[in-house]
Amino acid sequence: MNQKHIVIVEDEIDLLANYQATLEKHGYEVTGLSQQAQAEKYFIKNKPDLVILDVGLGNNADAGFQICQQLRQQSATLPILMLTARDDEIDVVSGLRLGADDYLSKDISMPHLLARVAGLFRRQQAIESTQQTKQIDQGELQIMVDNLQVYWQGELIDLTVTEFWMVQSLARYPGQVKTRDQLMNDANVYVDDSTITSHIKRIRKKFQKTDPEFEQIDTVHGMGYRWKP
Incomplete structure (x- = not known):
């Protein structure tokens, strides 16, 4: 090693x-x-x-x-x-x-x-590591896992690595609520709830630069977040 x-x-x-x-x-x-x-x-x-x-x-x-x-x-x-x-x-x-x-x-x-x-x-x-899923397509969302790129409506969204893994975690199972702890684990970071909230806010803003009407990430109060199916 x-x-x-x-x-x-x-x-x-x-x-x-x-x-x-x-x-x-x-x-x-x-x-x-x-x-x-x-x-x-x-x-x-x-x-x-x-x-x-x-x-x-x-x-x-x-x-x-x-x-x-x-x-x-x-x-x-x-x-x-x-x-x-x-x-x-x-x-x-x-x-x-x-x-x-x-x-x-x-x-x-x-x-x-x-x-x-x-x-x-x-x-x-x-x-x-090479993952089994090379690409995720959910409506207007396209995730290229190998090169850590996310596209919305054909436009590249400029995400950090942490933000990429959070979007990937949410979009892989649309409709499923992800708690802040689950998002933290999926992104392999150890932060408090307010930092996860800040990440989600920035992710939304980045998508909204491409699509001002972007509303795919739902806040489920008291639980976490989900990607709309």
């Missing part, structure tokens, strides 16, 4: 050393970087298996967001985890909108962090 390579971009040196030591102890190869310019130069030539980003680096309060956006432009499937003291809702939404797969506060425990990292790798394994 190949050793997974994780890059951590964190400007608090003690924290960086702590994260690096913990992840290495659990069998990961870890590269630690502490500056935005250093990280951007590194990612031009190196492609890790997972990236952990702090939002604020040096004097740039949004450096992590900028790096996240650059990484997502390079790869649609690279797992990106934002780990930061900035955990208010606006920052969480911004990170997820720019393509982060998970957004965690620095005060989480190391076992919790390890679980989230493992979850992102499980999802990556699912992406890389």
Whole structure:
């Protein structure tokens, strides 16, 4: 089994050393970087298996967001985890909108962090594995499983990897209610209910850019969501 390579971009040196030591102890190869310019130069030539980003680096309060956006432009499937003291809702939404797969506060425990990292790798394994269903067609929806693309009315919908798996989970069984926990499991992310709600809101908005009358995702109050049959 190949050793997974994780890059951590964190400007608090003690924290960086702590994260690096913990992840290495659990069998990961870890590269630690502490500056935005250093990280951007590194990612031009190196492609890790997972990236952990702090939002604020040096004097740039949004450096992590900028790096996240650059990484997502390079790869649609690279797992990106934002780990930061900035955990208010606006920052969480911004990170997820720019393509982060998970957004965690620095005060989480190391076992919790390890679980989230493992979850992102499980999802990556699912992406890389050949699935029996190569394509899903539901009315005006077309899902290309192999290349993680979703089309509505023939137009490509620009979804993050997490959003792709949520749409795939809902559309595979139209009419069936999916709880937030089920969507979380199907997308292999570990977040709270409000983050799932934020994902669904962004998914709807992305479909509505192509079709202003898009209403295929139903909210079933007290239960979850479903794709209209």
